[in-house]
Amino acid sequence: MLELSNVTRRFGKNTAVDSVTVSIPQGQMVGIIGRSGAGKSTLLRMINRLIDPSEGDIRFGEKQVSALKGRDLRDWQRDCAMIFQQFNLVPRLNVLTNVLLGRLNHRNTILNLLNIFTPEERAQALLALERLGIEQTALQRAGTLSGGQQQRVAIARALMQNPKVILADEPIASLDPLNAQIVMDSLKDINERDGITVVTNLHTLDTARTYCERVIGMYQGRVVFDGPSSALTREAVRQIYGSQDNAEISEAITSTSIKQSSTQPSAPVTPMPAQQIASPA
Numbered sequence: 001m002l003e004l005s006n007v008t009r010r011f012g013k014n015t016a017v018d019s020v021t022v023s024i025p026q027g028q029m030v031g032i033i034g035r036s037g038a039g040k041s042t043l044l045r046m047i048n049r050l051i052d053p054s055e056g057d058i059r060f061g062e063k064q065v066s067a068l069k070g071r072d073l074r075d076w077q078r079d080c081a082m083i084f085q086q087f088n089l090v091p092r093l094n095v096l097t098n099v100l101l102g103r104l105n106h107r108n109t110i111l112n113l114l115n116i117f118t119p120e121e122r123a124q125a126l127l128a129l130e131r132l133g134i135e136q137t138a139l140q141r142a143g144t145l146s147g148g149q150q151q152r153v154a155i156a157r158a159l160m161q162n163p164k165v166i167l168a169d170e171p172i173a174s175l176d177p178l179n180a181q182i183v184m185d186s187l188k189d190i191n192e193r194d195g196i197t198v199v200t201n202l203h204t205l206d207t208a209r210t211y212c213e214r215v216i217g218m219y220q221g222r223v224v225f226d227g228p229s230s231a232l233t234r235e236a237v238r239q240i241y242g243s244q245d246n247a248e249i250s251e252a253i254t255s256t257s258i259k260q261s262s263t264q265p266s267a268p269v270t271p272m273p274a275q276q277i278a279s280p281a
């Protein structure tokens with residue numbers, strides 16, 4: 001269980017994240033949505049401790065994440081892999097080496113300095129690439145891959161960390177619709193088959209609806225919606241994205257071009273199990 005209690009982050013006078021309290025059980029797939037500047041990235045970065053909360057408490061099971069230091073903090077950052085919009089690979093290294101870099105926090109410094117990976121680690125890296133359907137790119141320089149392939153390499157690298165949680169910050173924002181779907185399907189598969197908690201920021205509402213059993217909506221640093229995606233009514237969406245003179249919220253500003261055959265209506269009456277909404281045609 002990942003638990004945030006009254007987590008706040010201020011930058012000067014600006015409160016980016018304002019007293020957020022949420023509990024995420026192990027194995028959930030959670031989408032965080034909200035306008036630009038709502039605090040989504042800041043929230044993920046605090047969970048991973050790339051930045052520190054100004055106030056509040058973050059716990060993972062027995063671990064008080066917000067108080068970790070040194071070795072314990074590195075262990076947490078290994079357990080809690082991060083995926084970014086811009087992939088963050090080393091472009092001049094080949095794909096296999098990029099994936100092996102996910103092992104760094106598992107190993108001692110000497111082995112890392114000498115860049116020695118064991119045959120088992122190489123086999124694990126190849127398996128991860130195979131799982132993502134890009135094993136044929138293993139010896140290619142990462143920088144020569146398409147965006148969709150690079151994001152899959154980043155996911156394979158995350159898997160090499162044997163994480164308990166994957167945090168993804170707009171993982172599909174730079175991708176075309178087909179690659180966006182492949183990447184989201186991969187994250188969903190990892191979530192369902194490996195029981196890894198996935199928390200992902202998404203700039204589009206319909207992706208959150210399609211893939212995430214639970215959606216957290218943020219507005220100006222605060223959580224204004226937290227529930228199953230089936231409970232995202234028009235009114236809830238208005239609160240998350242902000243209403244303008246009660247004008248109809250345009251799905252266009254919250255919409256991606258991942259087209260699903262099972263697009264959900266705005267206000268379904270009964271919640272649906274995640275599996276039913278999670279499998280694109």
Ligand SMILES: Nc1ncnc2c1ncn2[C@@H]1O[C@H](COP(=O)(O)OP(=O)(O)OP(=O)(O)O)[C@@H](O)[C@H]1O
Nearest residue numbers: 011014015016034035036037038039040041042043
């Ligand atoms: N390092 C920083 N220094 C100062 N202000 C920051 C910093 N990081 C974020 N902010 C501010 O905090 C607020 C929340 O930013 P954040 O990046 O978390 O939003 P977001 O919801 O991820 O937006 P987007 O959808 O554009 O990625 C914004 O007002 C932003 O300007």
Ligand SMILES: [Mg+2]
Nearest residue numbers: 040041042201
């Ligand atoms: Mg962001």
